[in-house]
Amino acid sequence: MRRRAGADRGNADDAGRDGSRGDECRRTARSRARSTDGDDLHFESGEAYVRDWALPQFYFHLNTAYAVLRHHGAPLGKVDYVAYALPCLRPGTAPGG
Structure with missing residues (x-):
């Protein structure tokens, strides 16, 4: 899990290095998401x-x-x-008070 989180952090760090601003209409070249059955x-x-x-x-x-x-009781x-x-709560309406 730590290895995967590290890889995701690396991908996030690299995301904007090409000067792009995250245009919502831009097509993604690849997807790292996998479904539960292992398909991309x-x-x-x-x-x-x-x-x-x-x-x-x-x-x-x-x-x-x-x-x-x-x-578990937390x-x-x-x-x-x-x-x-x-x-922002009205006086007297705070939880426990």
């Missing part, structure tokens, strides 16, 4: 890759990790995800 997935654009593969994968794993941690809740919004 090809996307029309970088935007399609992020929208249709990367973000769903990220949120699936985030939610799965959250569920596993809660199952004291996690909504406030751990939206702590930045706590100053």
Whole structure:
């Protein structure tokens, strides 16, 4: 897993070195995404890759990790995800108070 994460970091570092600005309409030359059965997935654009593969994968794993941690008794809740919004709460409505 660390080897794969390192390779992904390297790809991210190399992404903008050709002077490109990440044009959403630009076609991708290759895809590094693999489906669960091992097939390569090809996307029309970088935007399609992020929208249709990367973000769903990220949120699936985030939610799965959250569920596993809660199952094992970790004291996690909504406030751990939206702590930045706590100053916007009406007085007296903050969790635990």
